[in-house]
Amino acid sequence: MIKKILFVIFVSFFVLGNVHALDTSKGQAYLNKTLAEGNWNFEVEELSLGLLALKDSGYDVTKGLDALERKKTGTSWNDNIKKTSLAILALDSHGRSVGNSSAWLKNALIEARVSGDWLIQVNTDSGKCVVSYGDRDKTFDIVDGKIVQCSNNYWIDIKRCVSSRLDAYAELLIDCSASSSSPEISLLYKEGDSYRVMPQQGNVRTTLTLESGCFGETKTSTRCDYLSTAYATWVLTTLGESDIYTTAYLTSGIDERIDSYAFGSLATLDESFATWLASKQALSGSWDSDIYRTGLSVLALRQNGDYQDSVDKAVEWLSPKQKSDGALSTGRTALLDTEMVVYGVLGVPGSRVQVPQPSGGYCGDLILNENEICDAEYDGSGTFLEGDVDNCLSNEECVAPGEPRECTCKVIGTTSECSSTNPCSTGYRCVSGTCEREATAECVRDSDCNSDETCNGGVCEIEQTSVCNTDADCDLGKECQEQVCIDIPGYCFSDTDCGDGEQCVDDICEVKKGFPMGVIIIVFVILLLGVGGFFAYQKFMKKPKKESTESFFPKESPLKPVKKKGHEPKKVQPKEHIDDVDVEDELDSSLRTAKELLGEK
Secondary structure: OHHHHHHHHHHHHHHHHHOOOOOHHHHHHHHHHHHHHOOOOOOHHHHHHHHHHOOOOOOOOHHHHHHHHHOOEOOEOOOEHHHHHHHHHHHHHOOOOOHHHHHHHHOOOEEOOOOOEEEEEEEOOOEEEEEEEOOEEEEEEEEOOEEOOOOOEOEEEHHHHOOOOOOOEEEEEEEEEEEOOOOEEEEEEEEOOEEEEEEEEEEOEEEEEEEOEEOOOEOOOOOOOHHHHHHHHHHHHHOOOOOOOOHHHHOOOOOOOHHHHHHHHHHHOOHHHHHHHHHOOOOOOOOOOOHHHHHHHHHHHOOOHHHHHHHHHHHHHHHHHOOOOOOOOOHHHHHHHHHHHHHHHOOOOHHHOOOOOOOOOOOOOOOOOOOOOOEEEEOOOOOEEEEEOOOOOOOEEEOOOOOOOOOOEEEOOOOOOOOOOOOOOOOEEEEOOEEEEOOOOOOOOHHHOOOOEEEEOOEEEEOOOOOOOOHHHOOOOEEEEOOEEEEOOOEOOOHHHOOOOEEEEOOEEEEOOOOOHHHHHHHHHHHHHHHHHHHHHHHHHOOOOOOOHHHOOOOOOOOOOOOOOOOOOOOOOOOOOOOHHHHHHHHHHHHHHHHHHHHHO
């Protein structure tokens, strides 16, 4: 009898101790069943991630691989960088040829306008240095250790002083042989007040290489997209490509979002990404209480063995989320959530995952904390296991951590996945107890949007970060609009920064013009005024020859008036200049005088 009791206790302990172990095999079974029953007719992301999660599972995924290849248009998938990257990774992991597509992806690399500055530091007291880039050479004088040109500073700002337009990969030859000593030449990257010395140095004469590449959302994009760049870099480096040149962009100006840091970590394997990601893990073990992001973070941290504790803690949080059919969630996100979690934790031994017994103030610690209505766990049949449910009624149970309205009471027995007290995720609506995606919803989570957008109520909205108040707060070549620094269209430092047929006028590239028409018009008007003035002068201003009054008043008047005392006619003095009007006035005056004389006779 005692042996039977001990055996039951042992079995119960073993079952309870492993009931929450994450079962990746069951997860793969759910994925294979869901994808196969849907005849593999899913979106590129769902197909690709599902094929990655099913690698080495033993399931026949030939139809899935064929379906993914059929979705290809030319050598890419809808000209989209993220979709093409995931599809390439999925097909390559199963041995399918991706040579043409990977070449297409690599050729989509463009030059990034990184948020930081590239600087050339020359450690010498005086002399000259010539910087050569492409077909242009620029000479810089050094006095007392400072570069006279380009703001008289201790370094040469490449974009401001050499060329504002650089290729994704640029080589610059620095020749300081005309210096007073043997100078040390270094390449620096400055972001804000932080300086980073790049692993490129030389003496007297050396070549520095700048890697400032990025990827847009599509191959024809001219604007960098962070997640697209991270996806493409991750996949191409996984395929063995080394000359991607995106490190500067990926490590500069990254927005503080889980998705960005996780994919940035996968792409660069930079320790700082993993450190930041681990610091954002909640006490419960999740990231943002989100299944997809937690699975993605696990995938990123698994690349570095120093974060195994964070990985185990995340899996402990994920394990109770797994349903009896192997899925990690319900509703429309169930497929993607399960794919990311299974792909993220593959290789993590299930035996290492045990039911956590932590203490602290968060939902899932099985203790009634402040602002919680309940905090408890139940087995698959709904039987209470442990925790605090004093505030729940007999027909209620506590909502599990990570679920909507976690650590609150919900009614037991309903088969509905949503209700007025248990709403659907963002972008979905509750219809007859089932979460259905809203027709107008373009996103469910932030990862569905561009790198500068967040998912707000099913709509991707651009994040507005207050980074400036005036243009003075922005870098050269940018202006402040609505507290955001944006590039000034066509900004330039010299004519060399402009395209063919353009010139730099007041720091803006403008089309070159011929001889100004305005000048021609002004000259023509001056000539016209000069000619008109000349004729006016000839007609009105020039003094005519003096004419005798005898032509008007003969010496011998035929009337010979008798002169009377006191009645002498007034003498008319000839004018130096008489115009037509004056002549008529004089004639009238003479006639009046003659009549007066005749009348007196």
